[in-house]
Amino acid sequence: MSSSSASQAKLKVGVLGATGTVGQRFILQLAEHPQFELAALGASSSSAGKTYAQAVEGRWKQIRRIPSNVAQMPVYECQAHHFAECAVVFSGLDSGPAGPVEDAFRKAELRVFSNAKNYRTDPLCPLVVPLVNPDHMEILPYQKQQVGTKTGFIVTNANCSTTGIVVPLKALEEKFGPLDRVLVNTMQAISGAGYPGVSSLDILDNVVPYISGEEEKIEWETAKILGGIKSDKTAFDYHEQDELKVSAHCNRVPVIDGHMECVSVSFKQRPAPSVEEVKKCLAEFTTEAQKIGVHSAPAQAITLHEEKDRPQPRIDRDWQNGAGVNVGRVRECPVFDIKFVVLSNNVMIGAATSSVMNAEIALAKGYLSQ
Amino acid sequence: MSSSSASQAKLKVGVLGATGTVGQRFILQLAEHPQFELAALGASSSSAGKTYAQAVEGRWKQIRRIPSNVAQMPVYECQAHHFAECAVVFSGLDSGPAGPVEDAFRKAELRVFSNAKNYRTDPLCPLVVPLVNPDHMEILPYQKQQVGTKTGFIVTNANCSTTGIVVPLKALEEKFGPLDRVLVNTMQAISGAGYPGVSSLDILDNVVPYISGEEEKIEWETAKILGGIKSDKTAFDYHEQDELKVSAHCNRVPVIDGHMECVSVSFKQRPAPSVEEVKKCLAEFTTEAQKIGVHSAPAQAITLHEEKDRPQPRIDRDWQNGAGVNVGRVRECPVFDIKFVVLSNNVMIGAATSSVMNAEIALAKGYLSQ
Amino acid sequence: MSSSSASQAKLKVGVLGATGTVGQRFILQLAEHPQFELAALGASSSSAGKTYAQAVEGRWKQIRRIPSNVAQMPVYECQAHHFAECAVVFSGLDSGPAGPVEDAFRKAELRVFSNAKNYRTDPLCPLVVPLVNPDHMEILPYQKQQVGTKTGFIVTNANCSTTGIVVPLKALEEKFGPLDRVLVNTMQAISGAGYPGVSSLDILDNVVPYISGEEEKIEWETAKILGGIKSDKTAFDYHEQDELKVSAHCNRVPVIDGHMECVSVSFKQRPAPSVEEVKKCLAEFTTEAQKIGVHSAPAQAITLHEEKDRPQPRIDRDWQNGAGVNVGRVRECPVFDIKFVVLSNNVMIGAATSSVMNAEIALAKGYLSQ
Amino acid sequence: MSSSSASQAKLKVGVLGATGTVGQRFILQLAEHPQFELAALGASSSSAGKTYAQAVEGRWKQIRRIPSNVAQMPVYECQAHHFAECAVVFSGLDSGPAGPVEDAFRKAELRVFSNAKNYRTDPLCPLVVPLVNPDHMEILPYQKQQVGTKTGFIVTNANCSTTGIVVPLKALEEKFGPLDRVLVNTMQAISGAGYPGVSSLDILDNVVPYISGEEEKIEWETAKILGGIKSDKTAFDYHEQDELKVSAHCNRVPVIDGHMECVSVSFKQRPAPSVEEVKKCLAEFTTEAQKIGVHSAPAQAITLHEEKDRPQPRIDRDWQNGAGVNVGRVRECPVFDIKFVVLSNNVMIGAATSSVMNAEIALAKGYLSQ
Structure with a gap:
């Protein structure tokens, strides 16, 4: 691979709710992704300040081990400035915090692909099962216009x-x-x-x-x-x-x-x-x-x-x-x-895999460079 | 209780397939029944000649113990002459042997209440869920007439x-x-x-x-x-x-x-x-x-x-x-x-309890004295 | 039974932690007990003021139903004055609250039979498996003397x-x-x-x-x-x-x-x-x-x-x-x-049954009338 | 890879009891093995004459699919002449047939690596856990001398x-x-x-x-x-x-x-x-x-x-x-x-993986070319 080609550089991505069940799946899907590079992890304030390995100690319930390139990454609170360099943020947040946090990230011009239920019913937010209706992402320009962002948007995936x-x-x-x-x-x-x-x-x-x-x-x-x-x-x-x-x-x-x-x-x-x-x-x-x-x-x-x-x-x-x-x-x-x-x-196509595939489609269709 | 009253004497009953899963449930339901008295047990030829306790050794999978008054009863092959004194025979037979055995018992003038599927579709045999359609037993006189028996009949219960x-x-x-x-x-x-x-x-x-x-x-x-x-x-x-x-x-x-x-x-x-x-x-x-x-x-x-x-x-x-x-x-x-x-x-009203309740209803409605 | 004989009147008893897993078992053991009569129920402040049925709504996980004579009993906070008429109090409290609450009940002259671990190591408290060492209750007079009570004591049962x-x-x-x-x-x-x-x-x-x-x-x-x-x-x-x-x-x-x-x-x-x-x-x-x-x-x-x-x-x-x-x-x-x-x-002889049997033995040996 | 180099040609191997639980694991371990090539499959007479896919229909209980290069292979009875071209035969046979079949294969000069228990106690047969005692295979020359074979031997792995x-x-x-x-x-x-x-x-x-x-x-x-x-x-x-x-x-x-x-x-x-x-x-x-x-x-x-x-x-x-x-x-x-x-x-190092690793060690140490 030509490392000098900008077109081949991986996009930096973040994960919200990184220590939870869905978040752990995001980590595994993204740790060796050919197009995305894990750059920032967010979780609750009790995890913030720890390494990822520390934050999930006793709670990592996956058969695969914590990827070695992720174990020592710092965990931040879910505040947008920690994710400034991310082109995409994946949200595995619980429905409690997901509403305001995802909106704040969108307003901070981050593209949010969320597994939470909060914005599924929103008339401006596409609810996309990647094997079914990726065309619903065509509403994104209008969503950005309506919420007044240049790049920030929210895409949800289904239950x-x-x-x-x-x-x-x-x-x-x-x-x-x-x-x-x-x-x-x-x-x-x-x-x-x-x-x-x-x-x-x-x-x-x-x-x-x-x-x-x-x-x-x-x-x-x-x-x-x-x-x-x-x-x-x-x-x-x-x-x-x-x-x-x-x-x-x-x-x-x-x-x-x-x-x-x-x-x-x-x-x-x-x-x-x-x-x-x-x-x-x-x-x-x-x-x-x-x-x-x-x-x-x-x-x-x-x-x-x-x-x-x-x-x-x-x-x-x-x-x-x-x-x-x-x-x-x-x-x-x-x-x-x-x-x-x-x-x-349910933990793959029913959750993290859907979010990641949605982002892959968005990348291929140009929604991440607008 | 007046022990001299013939009307209060318990009816002798038998169980076919007594060592199987449904048969074990029949044993428990009948061991202390106020109207029925376990008088004969039938099973496959490999069990015949043993006591009931011997025949179910290693296969008794009930939480309740084998009733003490049943443990030493002899197990017979499923031939009608061993059940001659029984007013009723309950069948927990598998569908393999159930067809010919239950018919032979009926022809030997025994009243058969069967949990097997073989005669459920028979146009002469009532398929009775005791909480639903005990009136279907009204066909029994016609069944007996058609098969040429005086007292023998078959009543099935549902899947x-x-x-x-x-x-x-x-x-x-x-x-x-x-x-x-x-x-x-x-x-x-x-x-x-x-x-x-x-x-x-x-x-x-x-x-x-x-x-x-x-x-x-x-x-x-x-x-x-x-x-x-x-x-x-x-x-x-x-x-x-x-x-x-x-x-x-x-x-x-x-x-x-x-x-x-x-x-x-x-x-x-x-x-x-x-x-x-x-x-x-x-x-x-x-x-x-x-x-x-x-x-x-x-x-x-x-x-x-x-x-x-x-x-x-x-x-x-x-x-x-x-x-x-x-x-x-x-x-x-x-x-x-x-x-x-x-x-x-499924093991109670869905199986043995249905058969027993059907027989209780038959007794109450006079079908066992005809 | 002669209802006039004072010696045959049931002893009033209470249950602490009545809504929890062990507490529910105490309820079932005591609801129809020949010598004990459920008279007072204690639980956390979130349950206090409700009926027992309300307090365990969605948390009653027993196969037997809530005894009808218990369902409408009021639930109190675990304070001794609500249990003043009880001869015995059974504790199914978690180890968090058990320490101070059980001691307070003892000081209020209540006899506590506890399933909690807190006083098992106490050199004055008997740790009694009723089928093994009920003679350890012989220390109770000395326990009372040392803690300065006339009737109040604590008996624990084992893990x-x-x-x-x-x-x-x-x-x-x-x-x-x-x-x-x-x-x-x-x-x-x-x-x-x-x-x-x-x-x-x-x-x-x-x-x-x-x-x-x-x-x-x-x-x-x-x-x-x-x-x-x-x-x-x-x-x-x-x-x-x-x-x-x-x-x-x-x-x-x-x-x-x-x-x-x-x-x-x-x-x-x-x-x-x-x-x-x-x-x-x-x-x-x-x-x-x-x-x-x-x-x-x-x-x-x-x-x-x-x-x-x-x-x-x-x-x-x-x-x-x-x-x-x-x-x-x-x-x-x-x-x-x-x-x-x-x-x-573990939920019977390993928990509530041990406590209740310990109290029965204590009653038989006179420890509840001292 | 140089396809002409004899030293790099894969060794042909067979599997006995190929349709059973252990046999299925052998199939998965060997289907893409770098040194071994599945060449013959043996099972009971009821499977003989079928393709492997037909023989395991309804009984293939692995998460991985039947390897495509194995599905259409014919299944033979466990007779040595069907395995004549195999350098090694792996046995997943039940202990019933394993005794005589494995001995017959050995006498037919086949090298048998067996998961069955039959020859574990044999004083001439090594019982090898590959991570523990592969040196026990040093007895193989003596085993061959005693049973009168030139190449045929039996190596067992442990329970x-x-x-x-x-x-x-x-x-x-x-x-x-x-x-x-x-x-x-x-x-x-x-x-x-x-x-x-x-x-x-x-x-x-x-x-x-x-x-x-x-x-x-x-x-x-x-x-x-x-x-x-x-x-x-x-x-x-x-x-x-x-x-x-x-x-x-x-x-x-x-x-x-x-x-x-x-x-x-x-x-x-x-x-x-x-x-x-x-x-x-x-x-x-x-x-x-x-x-x-x-x-x-x-x-x-x-x-x-x-x-x-x-x-x-x-x-x-x-x-x-x-x-x-x-x-x-x-x-x-x-x-x-x-x-x-x-x-x-237990299904990997406890069974098929042990047999295969034993054969790999035997290959590396020259036991398969003697």
Whole structure:
């Protein structure tokens, strides 16, 4: 590699909430990234002033070790001046601090890619699942204009359980036209609740049929993500999905990583596509992220399983480094048209991988140099 | 108690498949039953000739000990002459041997209450969930006439995952008229697969989105159970439920006992009943088994949970000794009318308790003295 | 029962820390106790002023429901004047508040039976496993004299992992004389850490080979419990066990309730007792609590298992309502003399049951009327 | 690479029991091996005649997919003529067939590296843990002479639970001289029992304190492995370890992969080495496999953990691809001299990795060209 070429210099990036569960995943994704270079870490005031290794002592719960080039980096408070040299800031903040901190970073002209829920509903902020709707980033110029920044903006990614289902739903809609009804039942991994998160006494030999706010998120996030963006790039076209009805049952199950979701779907199109047509459509689904060839994009957006009892979280969640989704058991539904099972890795494509891939796409499409 | 009264003498009963998972539950249910007295035990030829304690050595997986009055009972092969003095035989046989053995017992004039699936589809055999459709036993005189027996008949009970949902569905149908569509997603306990059953390598930190034959069973058993019996008592009225559509997604989860089921339902009636009306209906549902006051009937057929995260298998499965069902999270469904969660104890009301309660009802209604 | 007899009136008792994990167990043990009557409940200031049902809403994690006669009882702060009419107070307090609160209650002339660790090391406070050393309560008159109370005292019970092993060790010592060396390896249930306690991310598909302070507790509590009390009843005779060496490895495993402990032991006596002699000794061990016939005493102090793979926590922990201990796999040890496995129910005999049984013994021996 | 150089051509190897749990691991280890090339697969007659993909359909339980260059390979019965071109055969056979099959392969002049237990006790067969005693392969010329073969021999590797402890014990013995006493308590993963192996009903929310034959294996395998080989290379020197006493308690716990072992050890040397000396010795331990630089050798034979609660199976088992062992919590033992915790990956260094590393060492030392 030619080290003198400016075009090949890595972009400096920062991570907010770097010591938390999602933050640790950001660290691992970014430590050896070909385009991004970890330059600044932010966490709560109790961690500030420590090295990263000190700050996560006893809380680093990853199978991979702390990257050696990160262990000795200093941890700062989440104040924008510590991140001044960063082209991009990834936020793994909890929803408590995320609202004001991310806004302050945006106002300080930083580009924020956030895994937090706070700005997902904001009409100026794109809610982007990188394998589904990166075109929603076209609203960014208007967002900057409205909030009065030159470069600062916020891009959010979706809730982990939404992410899994919108990938196949997008594939189906793109091929067979508008969907009519979707019923989804989730069986979600404990890592979705962070650390310490779910008490072992609540989940061992048990299922908890409730996750606060989760069903609502799936129901409305799906409409925003599958909807278009208006031609003047100033708003999302929620009305496009006005007739799509989504209902979710959300459950927590004793699984470490990997959200399983049973989906029944009906189409507007009559006759509905056949099982074979649906399988072909899912297996062949190719996304813009793949066409551009961004670093974190999976070879296959959707891995279609033909075995009768797959996908399964323990065996399939790490396929393609968790960057794609797995679909199996595609079959006719006696009540809807088609039913199938989706598995997505909630800590990868369902969280940090989505944010990073969104930034990779933004880089490829020029949003980071505007 | 007057020991001289013949009417108070206990009825002698037998258990087929006595050493298996369901058989062990029958033993526990019957060892101290006020109306039934365990008189004969049947198992495979490898167990025959042993005492019960010897036959289940290393395979007795119950928290309660082998009842002392059963431990020394001899185990026979499943041949009718060993059960000649029994008024009733309970069958916990696997589906392999169940077909011919249960038929042979019936022909030998024994009354068989079976947990096996073999005769559930038989147009002459009632498929009875005791909290739902004990009236289906009215076909028994016709069954006996057709097979040419005087006293011998077969009554089956439903699959464990069907049992959980038909109880609330029956309550709703009885109050609000015909149902239109039902979508159910199960999260089923490992004990449903018997012993050794599910390999620990398949289920620890995992969900298996497939149980052989289970979805089909739920889809058609529901129609037979919720349907009526024709006025001449010679057939079940499947057509009554012709318009009811049921779709099931079945999953195995790492839970010992207790099947969780997420249910979405729509009614024919317009406007559909409200959430409050549905809750009231479920909480007040009273069954014939309760009215008769049979021994194993629960005080409440349906326990309605108001907490936002209940029922849960580990905490709620043993409520009422597992003889009722638990319903929670009754709320509006954006796609159907109403959605809720059901928990039923698959090894109790989902298996042995159903068979025993069916026999108790049969006794109370005179079917055992005909 | 003659309701007029004063001797048969129940003693009023209170529970401190009533909303916590141990407190909930106290509630269940005391709600229908033949000699004790729940009269006052104490918890933190955030619970004070609520009914018990309100105070534990969302935190009641027991399979049994809140006893109906307790649900509407008021919860007080842990101040002695709210407990003035109580003859006994049971403490399920965390070690944080337990120190000053229990001392204040003692000074207010209340008799405290505590599950907390704070006074276990106190040279005036008996550390009593009810199946092992209730005679240590003979120090109570001296304790009262020293702290200047007339009726107030503190009796502690042991750590849950200590409790399991001292029962068989006491049986062996009583029969075969002093022990020489004990090595114990624990596999402890998650309920031992309270609620929320152990994060599910730390224990699912995992073992944690460390429990803070646990190994030290086993090592010294064993010596205090197995040691005698001096003839003048003013001190415990630690020196009696000076030569006993105990070493513990403590591990947390993904089990709800029930601590398993693998024990190797050598005796001073030469030749050491045989495996058969040890088995006989354990099976026949009878304790003072049983001889007195107190309410919570198990029929067998030690249940000896002859099966090669028992005891097991899930199957054996609730035997005798968890009030005894289970011992199995007694065999020769190539390094020590004998090795075996112990299972004790950490939330029953390892916690609340010990406190309650200690109070029952105290009542029977007259310590509650002094 | 020069493809013409014979010295760089890969050695053809075969796998016996290729469809089983251990066999699948062999496939993954060998599919891209720099020195070995998978050339023949053997399994039971029910698999023979199928492609490998067909033969393992529904039984491939690995997270990695079947290697594409293996999927279409034919599966043969385990008869030596199908393996004629193989320089080495790896055996993942069950102990049932392993005895006669491995002997037949040896007699057919094949070099067998076996994970089965059958020949571990054979006085002519080396029992080699590659990080401990590869010098035991010096007996191979004598083995061949005695069984009358020119090239055929059998090398075994150790039981998975033995493997974990002998690595640190070897390090200690090498540095501090003979060991005196070892007490080990295992908490073993379910994958150690193969597939389907342990029933989920036996292990969920449970510990099973018994694994058939396991304690005996640890007790005698340790002596053979830590013992030397006589100077004339015709026998192992068991007597060298005559005074070493080993006692094991073996337990099965609900963990997928990774055997945890709590070890207490005393030395002959007085005074015993200090905790710091032991830590230094373990961390610096370097093995012949590492010095030679064989492909599968880990960078560190022993990873020493300083955190108070590590190693843990879920987090640490895949470190170094499971080829080394993890030791933590090194501290003084009140009964022995030192105690510590060992974690080894039972499906990697505890099984297939050991066999493959043994063959790599044999290749490097010339045993495959004799």
